[in-house]
Amino acid sequence: MASGSVADQEGQVMLLGFWFSAFVKRVEWALKLKGIEYDYVEEDLANKSTLLLTSNPIHKKVPVLIHNGNPIAESLVIIEYIDETWKQNTILPQDPYERAMARFWANFIEQKVTEPIREALVSQGEQQEKKVKELKEAMEVVEGEAKAKLNDKTLFFGGGNGVGYVDIVLGWTCNWMETIEEVGGFKVLDPESQPQFHKWMANVREVPFIKTTLEPKEKLVEFFRMVRQDRLGLVANK
Amino acid sequence: MVIAAVEMAEEIILLDFWPSMFGMKVRIALTEKGLKYERREENLLNKSPLLLEMNPIHKKVPVLIHNGKPICESQIIVQYIDEVWKDKSPLLPSDPYERAKARFWADYIDKKVWERLHLLGGKLWRTKGEEQEAGKKEYIEYLKLLEEELGDKPYFGGENFGFVDLTLMPYFSWLHVFEIATKFSIEVECPKLITWSKRCMERESVSTSLPDHQKLYGFFLQLKKWHGIE
Secondary structure (H helix, E strand, O other): OOOOOHHHHOOOEEEEEOOOOHHHHHHHHHHHHHOOOOEEEEOOOOOOOHHHHHHOOOOOOOOEEEEOOEEEEOHHHHHHHHHHHOOOOOOOOOOHHHHHHHHHHHHHHHHHHHHHHHHHHOOOHHHHHHHHHHHHHHHHHHHHHHHHHOOOOOOOOOOOOOOOHHHHHHOOHHHHHHHHHHHHOOOOOOOOOOHHHHHHHHHHHHOHHHHOOOOOHHHHHHHHHHHHHHHHOOOOOO | OOOOOOOOOOOEEEEEOOOOHHHHHHHHHHHHOOOOOEEEEOOOOOOOHHHHHHOOOOOOOOEEEEOOEEEEOHHHHHHHHHHHOOOOOOOOOOOHHHHHHHHHHHHHHHHHHHHHHHHHHHHHHHOOHHHHHHHHHHHHHHHHHHHHHHOOOOEOOEOOOOHHHHHHHHHHHHHHHHHHHHOOOOOOOOHHHHHHHHHHHOOHHHHOOOOOHHHHHHHHHHHHHHOOOO
16 A cells, blocks of 8 residues: 555545455445456454454444545445446436436345345244245345346346446345355245346346456355354354 | 416425334425425325335335325435435535445434334333343443534534434434333433434424424324233
8 A cells, every 4th residue: 555645645445345245346346337446455354454443433344445545334335435436437327216216226135135135144944934035025026127127138227238236236146146045055046937137147247347256156155154154053064 | 379388396295104203304304405295194004005006115104206206215215305406405415425424324323223223112112120221221322323423513414404414313203202201311421412403403394394292202102002011
């Protein structure tokens, strides 16, 4: 990291992250979409840096974006910040109503897909079944939205051929969902009842700046297996 | 024949429920902007066809219907209001970093403070003595972070009333109810928040959007009865 005068720091962008975190990847996708250069700092979950703890004292979590020395936390807040600060390649729609719709879907995804799948990962039995049921219902809504918005000409929720806000927010599903299903021992994804969604996931995987960031599945499985076992206090089961 | 241009009237309808903290936020935002709107009271036990049509996914209030188009989720509605009627009383700061901070704190309030208030509410209903005391203590810890963030500023955003202020004020109505119910006061631990809440109440947008404390307390007692709690 460059030391020296404040002028040297002008425009400096730093991202604190964990390799396995889908929330961190979202921010990376937003930065890459805009063509923004950034320094990536890999944090140690068991030994968080002073920088992380002082930049995000409230939640002590990644991702944290530090721009010109100013820290911003929470992936969705960071993405909006990025979109408002760098004007090229817009992420959110310009029209206020369309923006509200994009934010609505991002919120829906967080509440009904992202949160429950994390809970399903670290639960079992009846508790897990409840979450899986919630997830299946949510996926019906997602498939409905995919059917309504996507076709052969419109590959992404962002419209046209470019990814937008909703794609970035939901994009983690293209890699992490199967991983968490495998580790958690449940199934939510179903190509038969979710054909449009599966088409969308396949397209997301091929977006060049997303493709290069996807971690190998085995590596993610190993990591999340550890997380699940740790939370459930289970014995290693090969 | 000259046909005079007719200005399209803005039609703003708010589907609401008077004790809802989320509804209160939107009322404050609309009033800050000086907007005329029609408030429709929903019966949550018998939701109107309009509500079910306008918010089919969550079936919740508040829903803003602007010229026939629905917007749901209070934080999203408030930002929409700010972006459409941007020439008057900005609710969010113009600087992107300040906006990010405002969104961060609004998110914190909605998740952590709401969660804790909900749990506290549950604890106040169902527990007594030590457990209740522990619940109150936890809640204060979360509020203290807000007290720190406010510091000596008149409002969370600085000189001007805004997004974070209108997000937090509705919780204070409910906090007041719990204070009456359990003789629990945050005055000692969070004096700055108390001063801030009084300052906010002096604004017409806030005082006309928040329900009367006694009325809200009455509603709280009703809820208790329905849940069979003494």
